[in-house]
Amino acid sequence: MKIVDIRHITVPIQSDMANAFINFSKMDVSVLAIVTDEVRDGRTVIGYGFNSNGRYAQPGILSHRIIPRVLDSEPDTLVDPETGHLDPGLIWTASMRDEKPGGHGDRAVAVGILDMASWDLAAKLAGISVQQLIAERSPAGIGTANKKVWVYAAGGYYYPDRGIDALQDEMKRYLAMGYRTVKMKIGGASLADDIRRIEAVLSILPDGATLAVDANGRFDTEQAVEYARALEQLPLHWYEEPTDPLDYEALGIVAENYTGVLATGENLLSRHEATNLIRYGGLRSDRDVLQMDSALSYGFTEYQRTLSMLTGYGWDAARCVPHGGHQFNLAIAAGCGLGGSESYPGIFEPFGGFADGDEVQDGFITLPDVPGIGLEEKSSLAPVLAQLGNSN
């Protein structure tokens, strides 16, 4: 068994929306296919991967460094002798040859794209869903994958010329889709305006539904604490990324001034940074939420090590709710017993969202039970994958 080609394309997911830090008018995604010489039921076995939104496609690093190293490897060095299958961990190690420590940025995204494809491939080779492969074989797995995963609807971006009515309508749509928790952006307006926006959304939530708010790392310490004091008065699900993702000291000061739930981690692209968050960020393992996203941070191969680190510090996997809104994080959540997974209904399409036929019910979503991640089960995504070579 060997890899015969690794291909990738760059696909736009542009939008006119903005969070407190960036706008998404030039956002794009790399989609990658690992093509093997294996044939199952008359079809070539191919693993697919892509990056989450927010960090751009990686055509350069994939072509220049990551893919050549894997293709130049002796094929046997990528195969697990026990299973006889191409192995995500071995592919990962090959892809990182001659990379220096530190500097976890776009490289972490590029490797995350490849690693998603490796796990999709490994599950297809094993003939089971990736959530079940993870549950059975990963040190972070829970034995039998959960059948459904908690999801929340992340939206509420700032759009040009959009008023509070449109924001309320957006949130009502999410509730109608079956979500019980919605999230909106803050920090792109004044505190007074943001409080008005928040109260307007709270006013239309039915009993039991909740609202989270997300500042996207926008605030300095003083602003973050000012917001914390105002937000503390409101019944929020969580207050997300108040300060720069690497300013652990500032986060700790916010934690001292906010008894509610804090959430952060989507902009920590390595387990080293996640470790420092736990060591220095002042977060509380009884309530706070960790959002590291494997598809932006060296893949699930690395995320397993992050989960192991968390266990060592007394954090439960249930405190993790990854950023990203893609099917792979949903599968990881099901296989590792995470607390849930983000979802962006209707945006970042076709990469966000779920397989056709899986619907949100009372805040939970089921997963496809097919070999691999089930990306081909999403009719909007299948044509993009087909551009890279089709296993169906």
Next chain:
Amino acid sequence: MKIVDIRHITVPIQSDMANAFINFSKMDVSVLAIVTDEVRDGRTVIGYGFNSNGRYAQPGILSHRIIPRVLDSEPDTLVDPETGHLDPGLIWTASMRDEKPGGHGDRAVAVGILDMASWDLAAKLAGISVQQLIAERSPAGIGTANKKVWVYAAGGYYYPDRGIDALQDEMKRYLAMGYRTVKMKIGGASLADDIRRIEAVLSILPDGATLAVDANGRFDTEQAVEYARALEQLPLHWYEEPTDPLDYEALGIVAENYTGVLATGENLLSRHEATNLIRYGGLRSDRDVLQMDSALSYGFTEYQRTLSMLTGYGWDAARCVPHGGHQFNLAIAAGCGLGGSESYPGIFEPFGGFADGDEVQDGFITLPDVPGIGLEEKSSLAPVLAQLGNSN
């Protein structure tokens, strides 16, 4: 005044050497030119930049994100109204538009390349050396640039089939060139073998000459402390990067077990990571050495902010000795009063080293006094720059 083009090429600097972490057989560098519509003495004014060794060329991020943003900017937004000149800080801000916080890796390298070219350009437009421009205009500048800068010879890599005699000969060559401090790699052999290599080099050093050792982030905490206890017995200039660059806790434990000088920072690619090093790394401002390299970490535009952060924590600029061995860091050292700059005699050519005619004397090197960085004053580098368009 406006930018008419930004071009870049990828140039190999491969070598068969290795440090404790990577080998350099596929290493390469991006070289970039900012071409303006300004003409001085009949020549188009062009600023040049490149990245330091160790982190690879950045053709993808430059072409995909960084350069288009600058070229798409309204020309006037890149010009300082006071000087009427293209401004490094304004070009920097344009290049980082719509980038999320955190994730400081290859993006920091790509911006560092552009920013070196911006400063070369700014100094050429001002008609003075970049060290003098920095000394006069940067908040981190010392008013009048130093005429000479302390340098040390970094080498002593692991090569296939190379014995201790060849290592000693290499160090003797550096001493003959005028260096008074040499550096060698450790951590690629056993502790006993490394101690033999170190003692062999110490045995050939004349009075007053010193030896530093560099583990390139290879060790876990236990190994790093084991080395610290052994190295403490030897008269070393410094013990460099014992542990992973982001493992501040491990570094702090090493610091508790080593009274000699520690040096680190080349793999911290942002001021945020440098801040965390100072907050959590246990380093001592009376002796330890900080090696952050502007050409790998968002350029001098960001490095100014790093120096300001250090001042706030009571660290003197003289404690900084940047990694990289290139002329721009040498100029920054002269303009900001840093403690010195790294040098790699004969390797990473033609990007390392000094302008023609400047020679090391008693451990110090002079700088060219020409407009810009003086990259064109290095005859081995000039033909590479000429491929991008020649201002001479």
